[in-house]
Amino acid sequence: MSLDVHPQLLRALRAVLETGSLTAASERLGFTQSALSKQIAALEAAAGVQLFRRGPRGVEATEAGHRLATRAATILDELDAAQRELENLSAPLGGRVALGGFPATAMSLVPRTIARVRAAHPSITIDFLESSTPVQLRRLRAGRLDLALVAAGEGLPGYDLTGIETERLPAGPLLVAVGHRHRLARAGRVAVADLEGEGWIAGRGARGEPQFGAWPTLRDPTIVAELGDWSTRLGFVAAGLGITTVPSLGAGVLPDGVATVEVDDSGWTGRSLLLARIGTLTGPSTAIRSALLTEARTLAERG
Known part of the structure; x- marks a missing residue:
């Protein structure tokens, strides 16, 4: 069987896998959820295998879905590179x-x-x-x-x-972002032991992609939320719902209600x-x- 499909179907596959949700994927791609569902169904029909199944947190890719998505990423990157070369000619x-x-x-x-x-x-x-x-x-x-x-x-x-x-x-160093009413908000600098027992807001991305979240050397940190973008994460921090790590590169644009502290940690090489x-x-x-x-x-x- 030859898998001959439109690149949009591969983009739909990647979007659903990365967001874990038909709703979020449809918003990213600018389609209705119904249209996106039809694209996934068409891709499954062409592939002859099930690519997604519904799970407790939304749709989850099957092993076939993960494998096809890996190939799709390479194909889409090559198409984008070809488009850039053609655009650069003019x-x-x-x-x-x-x-x-x-x-x-x-x-x-x-x-x-x-x-x-x-x-x-x-x-x-x-x-x-x-x-x-x-x-x-x-x-x-x-x-x-x-x-x-x-x-x-x-x-x-x-x-x-x-x-x-x-x-x-x-x-610059890795920092910890806390709400302005947090007990550490005015500390300036703390020991890693001062972070024990805190609830952490972690980033959420595609499977296997590293994210900012709990202090790296803490054992078994408590993750209270996993959120996909910085504005949402920092909004939760400002509201006192948890704390998170943030790079120095972002310290100057933190929202009102969020402060940063440095951490003394001899076990962290950065x-x-x-x-x-x-x-x-x-x-x-x-x-x-x-x-x-x-x-x-x-x-x-x-x-």
């Missing part, structure tokens, strides 16, 4: 740069960098793609990205960086923010690299 040479970053970089570092580059070099267009570090590396290898902001260090997988050049950017690329930097990419270094240094010092 664009000024090097005028468009694709930059990737995990969600925490989008809190402040990336928008500040784009604003800096736009002011200094208005002919440079930056396309920003937000996703986890594993996805950034895959997109970089597929040619979909020119530059990628990725995380590395303790508590993260040992990513395969073969063929990828990286340089370390200033990042993480690094890396700028990754494959091949030689173009003129526009060099300008973006310079802006990232400047903004990362400023944010790390403020954090």
Whole structure:
């Protein structure tokens, strides 16, 4: 049997797998839930196997669904890379740069960098793609990205960086975000033992993707909520419903009602923010690299 399907069906598969919900996936893709259900049904019919089953937290991918989604990610990245190459044929040479970053970089570092580059070099267009570090590396290898902001260090997988050049950017320490009425809100700096017994707000992403949440060296932390985006997580923190970890890069844009504290923890070696690329930097990419270094240094010092 030949699996010959429209790319949209593969995008539907990825969206449902990543969100775990037909409702959330339909909102992401701009379809009605009924239309998305029909797309999944059409894909299952073409594949000849069940790709999803309903679970206690929404729809859950079967083993076949996970395997097809992995292949789909590669296929969609190749299609996107092909589209970029065709678009660049009619664009000024090097005028468009694709930059990737995990969600925490989008809190402040990336928008500040784009604003800096736009002011200094208005002919440079930056396309920003937000996703986890594993996805950034895959997109970089597929040619979909020119530059990628990725995380590395303790508590993260040992990513395969073969063929990828990286340089370390200033990042500052990992912080703990608490509500302004929390007992630690005015502490400034605490010992890791002071975090025992707290309820933690954790990030939620696709299976296997690292997330910010409890302090990394705590044993068996209590997770009171898993939420998909930073604004929701920090809203819960501001309301006193739990605390969470946050990188220094995001400390300057926290909402009202949220404070940060540093943690003394000799068992934590920290993480690094890396700028990754494959091949030689173009003129526009060099300008973006310079802006990232400047903004990362400023944010790390403020954090």
